Amino acid sequence: MSAVIENHHDDHHHGPAKGLTRWLYTTNHKDIGTLYLWFSFAMFLIGGAMAMIIRAELFQPGMQIVEPEFYNQMITLHGLIMIFGGVMPAFVGLANWLVPMMIGAPDMALPRMNNLSFWILPFAFFILLSSLFMEGGAPNFGWTFYAPLSTTYAPPSVTFFIFSVHIMGASSIMGAINVIVTIMNMRAPGMDLMKMPLFVWSWLITAYLLIAVMPVLAGAVTMMLMDIHFGTSFFNAAGGGDPVLFQHIFWFFGHPEVYIMILPAFGIVSHIIETFSRKQLFGYSSMVWAMLSIAILSFVVWAHHMFTVGMPLAAELFFMWATMLIAVPTGVKVFNWIATMFRGSITFETPMLFACAFVVLFTLGGFSGLMLAITPADFQYHDTYFVVAHFHYVLVPGAIFSIMAAVYYWIPKWSGNMYDERLGKLHFWLSFIGVNVTFFPQHFIGLAGMPRRYPDYALQFADWNMVSTVGAFLFGISQVFFLFIVIKTVMGGKKATDQVWEGARGLEWTVASPAPYHTFGTPPKVD
Amino acid sequence: MNNKGKTSVKFLGMTVIAMFFFSFALVPLYNVFCEVTGINGKVFQSENSQEYTAEVGRDVAVQFISSNNERMPWVFKPSNEVMGVVTGKYYNATFYVKNTTNKTMTAQAVPSIAPSNAAAHLKKLECFCFEQQELAPGEEALLPVKFLISNELPNQIKNVILSYTIFDITDYNQENLAHLEMHTEKN
Numbered sequence: 001m002s003a004v005i006e007n008h009h010d011d012h013h014h015g016p017a018k019g020l021t022r023w024l025y026t027t028n029h030k031d032i033g034t035l036y037l038w039f040s041f042a043m044f045l046i047g048g049a050m051a052m053i054i055r056a057e058l059f060q061p062g063m064q065i066v067e068p069e070f071y072n073q074m075i076t077l078h079g080l081i082m083i084f085g086g087v088m089p090a091f092v093g094l095a096n097w098l099v100p101m102m103i104g105a106p107d108m109a110l111p112r113m114n115n116l117s118f119w120i121l122p123f124a125f126f127i128l129l130s131s132l133f134m135e136g137g138a139p140n141f142g143w144t145f146y147a148p149l150s151t152t153y154a155p156p157s158v159t160f161f162i163f164s165v166h167i168m169g170a171s172s173i174m175g176a177i178n179v180i181v182t183i184m185n186m187r188a189p190g191m192d193l194m195k196m197p198l199f200v201w202s203w204l205i206t207a208y209l210l211i212a213v214m215p216v217l218a219g220a221v222t223m224m225l226m227d228i229h230f231g232t233s234f235f236n237a238a239g240g241g242d243p244v245l246f247q248h249i250f251w252f253f254g255h256p257e258v259y260i261m262i263l264p265a266f267g268i269v270s271h272i273i274e275t276f277s278r279k280q281l282f283g284y285s286s287m288v289w290a291m292l293s294i295a296i297l298s299f300v301v302w303a304h305h306m307f308t309v310g311m312p313l314a315a316e317l318f319f320m321w322a323t324m325l326i327a328v329p330t331g332v333k334v335f336n337w338i339a340t341m342f343r344g345s346i347t348f349e350t351p352m353l354f355a356c357a358f359v360v361l362f363t364l365g366g367f368s369g370l371m372l373a374i375t376p377a378d379f380q381y382h383d384t385y386f387v388v389a390h391f392h393y394v395l396v397p398g399a400i401f402s403i404m405a406a407v408y409y410w411i412p413k414w415s416g417n418m419y420d421e422r423l424g425k426l427h428f429w430l431s432f433i434g435v436n437v438t439f440f441p442q443h444f445i446g447l448a449g450m451p452r453r454y455p456d457y458a459l460q461f462a463d464w465n466m467v468s469t470v471g472a473f474l475f476g477i478s479q480v481f482f483l484f485i486v487i488k489t490v491m492g493g494k495k496a497t498d499q500v501w502e503g504a505r506g507l508e509w510t511v512a513s514p515a516p517y518h519t520f521g522t523p524p525k526v527d
Numbered sequence: 528m529n530n531k532g533k534t535s536v537k538f539l540g541m542t543v544i545a546m547f548f549f550s551f552a553l554v555p556l557y558n559v560f561c562e563v564t565g566i567n568g569k570v571f572q573s574e575n576s577q578e579y580t581a582e583v584g585r586d587v588a589v590q591f592i593s594s595n596n597e598r599m600p601w602v603f604k605p606s607n608e609v610m611g612v613v614t615g616k617y618y619n620a621t622f623y624v625k626n627t628t629n630k631t632m633t634a635q636a637v638p639s640i641a642p643s644n645a646a647a648h649l650k651k652l653e654c655f656c657f658e659q660q661e662l663a664p665g666e667e668a669l670l671p672v673k674f675l676i677s678n679e680l681p682n683q684i685k686n687v688i689l690s691y692t693i694f695d696i697t698d699y700n701q702e703n704l705a706h707l708e709m710h711t712e713k714n
């Protein structure tokens with residue numbers, strides 16, 4: 001895709017306001033993108049600290065460091081914070097920075113709503129985290145908050161948890177509406193749907209998923225609220241309700257949610273592989289169709305999380321086959337990435353290293369997913385560390401590696417400075433080794449039968465747990481190192497050129513580095 | 528923002544609201560689905576007793592199981608643990624309950640049937656689980672259930688388990704119980 005830019009700079013030259021109020025009142029998509037990214041980084045470190053507590057307790061069998069009640073709170077908050085505070089806001093931040101620049105739009109379509117959707121997030125997480133200091137402690141029922149654990153048996157702080165989930169949901173929904181309206185209405189002339197960069201496509205589909213399932217999550221927590229405070233019995237068997245219904249509603253949201261956390265990653269990785277292979281992406285339109293079919297299929301596979309609740313055989317079979325069907329479009333994408341690299345003149349700068357690790361390790365996570373999709377096998381694997389290994393492989397070297405790749409890839413455009421390539425590579429290798437040492441052994445202990453979500457375990461699982469904890473601390477420390485690299489890059493460094501990467505294509509590389517506060521005041525021409 | 532943008536915002540906003548209500552619609556949908564397919568071990572009252580008079584039947588063992596919700600101190604157990612029945616005929620069984628506490632309490636029993644594909648074939652004409660039981664301190668009672676197993680019960684099933692869990696619902700006021708009607712599906 002090539003573009004002709006008439007003037008790089010805007011007609012009105014005003015820059016950002018000064019001081020703190022700049023960030024409070026800003027409606028600029030770049031400012032808001034930055035806010036989202038920093039917020040998610042903070043949440044990533046807080047959620048990571050909780051993971052360190054979990055792994056420290058599991059270093060050896062027996063109870064050493066924390067009380068079991070507190071352990072349960074850590075498990076719950078770690079999951080919620082990483083998903084709703086880490087991965088999702090990071091992708092929204094990237095969308096804010098990149099979508100307008102990639103489609104040649106001056107800003108997001110609804111800038112004020114954009115400001116609101118970011119600024120309610122800190123409140124949601126403040127409420128969630130403050131529940132740690134409430135009577136009865138923080139929520140302790142796991143990120144999946146199954147009823148009746150989260151209703152009849154929940155600590156009093158569950159009401160605050162419900163409130164914070166409502167706020168997070170509102171924020172995501174507003175963000176999604178903004179992305180869709182921007183993409184549908186503000187593309188530069190000549191940019192047809194099938195000429196859109198893949199990151200934009202991936203976010204368009206993700207936003208529709210969000211619109212469809214975040215309200216269902218809101219419905220689920222509202223029903224919980226009513227069961228707890230208003231005497232209804234949606235999930236209470238004594239009153240004629242059904243706890244299994246909760247699981248259906250939750251996973252109707254929950255499975256599309258896992259694709260919300262991976263589709264934008266697909267977009268990012270496609271751009272990076274294309275750039276560093278110095279070739280055009282192989283199979284652009286099949287990439288789009290693959291993402292669309294993954295998104296549609298994600299609505300009919302939810303019960304693979306519930307194979308063991310006692311469903312009729314026909315349902316078990318349906319959900320098994322439907323789940324396995326998703327592997328087909330996913331396979332198409334992996335094939336296309338490899339085909340793009342094939343015979344390319346590849347260089348391995350840090351973003352490309354993360355992208356390659358993504359392809360390999362995400363695929364590995366997909367394979368363990370396929371194993372879990374085999375219904376009879378899942379009766380053995382369900383709720384063991386094998387499931388933990390599966391979803392951490394798709395989420396950490398999947399979603400999170402793609403976010404790190406994106407940061408290294410676009411930070412020269414954002415800050416105007418190149419990051420230190422030596423440090424970036426070091427960060428990559430530490431993370432790569434750390435993630436595998438942490439999560440690969442969890443496959444073994446899972447297959448051997450260690451159940452998830454317990455603070456203690458039987459002696460035969462001791463060795464691999466110790467290995468896993470060592471890996472976790474290595475991974476954790478390398479992310480503090482990442483923070484250092486990011487700050488160092490923002491503060492200074494080698495100046496970046498406008499194109500930054502030799503093979504980079506796309507409108508965002510046609511503006512100056514760092515990207516001016518206002519870009520594309522007059523739309524570029526795309527042909 | 529142009530008009531096209533406003534239309535999209537409206538459309539998306541409506542979708543959000545529709546999906547929120549859809550999540551609530553899942554509740555009756557789920558119950559209807561369970562009723563039609565007879566899965567999840569849920570049992571529903573049959574409307575017509577004449578419908579199931581049959582000539583030939585076969586022998587099936589019905590096992591009764593009782594359990595107490597952990598917050599329910601009453602004594603609750605079946606009068607007989609197993610009962611030999613012939614399909615297509617009505618039988619009566621009873622469960623014994625006693626309020627062992629020193630306050631008046633209200634109870635609700637929730638039934639479940641195993642194996643799940645037998646659930647659709649167990650028809651209940653009367654069941655104490657269709658009502659609530661209020662017992663004074665120390666009071667005891669025999670709770671009746673009148674049921675039939677239809678001839679269509681799959682052949683490989685020789686043994687049907689009818690289990691009840693009893694819950695303390697004293698603290699639920701009558702207003703709340705109105706909501707309960709929706710769930711116990713008395714059709």
Ligand code: HEM
Pocket residue numbers: 144258259261262304305323324326327330365366367368369370372373374378381382383387390391394395398399
């Ligand atoms: C080929 C693709 C995939 C297949 C076949 C698959 C299959 C499964 C199955 C069957 C389970 C349930 C296991 C159990 O609880 O017994 C599961 C759990 C899970 N999967 Fe996947 N999966 C795939 C991709 C993904 C992706 C891309 C993500 C996220 C980015 C993901 C995230 C999760 C999570 C978070 C859980 C665990 C939820 C929990 O119980 O806490 N999966 N997967």
Ligand SMILES: [Cu+2]
Pocket residue numbers: 254255258301302304305
């Ligand atoms: Cu799933």
